[in-house]
Amino acid sequence: MILQQLPITPRLARAIALAGVFCLGLALPAPANAELKLCNSTASRIGVAIGYKDKDGWVSEGWWNVDSQSCALLIQDKLRARFYYVYAFDYDKGGEWGGAIAMCTNDVEFTIKGIDNCDGRGFKKSGFFEVDTQEQTDWTVKLTDQSETAPAAPTAASGAPPAADAPAQAAAASAPGQRRR
Template sequence: MAQFSAVLATAVVALAFMAQSAKADLKLCNKTESRVGVALGYKDKDGWASEGWWNIGANGCETLLKGPLIARYYYIFAVDYDKGGSWGGKSMMCTRDKIFTIRGIGNCTDRGYNKTGFFEVDTKEETDWTISLSGEKTSTNGGAQPQ
């Protein structure tokens, strides 16, 4: 019986360690031959925010947010530094040309920022998600606000 208790205690410790070491992040993988710049938009307990820029090399990956995801929807805008063009969508958020963290998505130009169309990523309420950028770029025309 003592041997069984020791095995059980070891198994419980191993399971607890595995749960702590499990990865739960928002990652973006650049599946192109170009360097890209990535901006991220999201809603947290303090409201809407946008952040940028992560620079990701050709065929590289980067963690945008560490830890379990707290929202179902995240928003991405990316720029192809080498070949030109961008990946975007209809969800308008604020950006700027230099590194930024911007709170709020309204009145971007009045506040001195660029108004930029992001595409929506539905993580299906998973705690870990990887976004992949491929060669086909999208238009940034539109004007819908994220909900």
């Protein structure tokens, strides 16, 4: 059997070129995930709030409810800042993970612009701990029970630089990632 050669029309040439581009797209690697994630390694359900500085100033957001032994995606985008701030509390056993950085929170879901005069604006002032992402685009924070050992995030006390324009210090801090009662 003799195969006849098909004439290459402009329409067929475009279809072949588009098929090649499509196949090339399938061969390229998918973009890497960029995110700030928090993992709850405790036996309790926890509530989590974060703070960060955006182009307009300081922002705090909450609440993410994170079940025991699970993770929550706090920021689903390339991390744009080196320093983020976390505050969490244990719904089941009490206690909290906090630090020396004062930011505003609320009892219900919130996004709060600014960190000044929390009480005067109808919010609570909570102490957040600093997370140094070391300018990575993807970072995971792990919260543990007090009896567990968690790697400590760098802090000014351990020799890492403090965040530029960091918010004011709050009351006594606990070790980052470990529950304080």
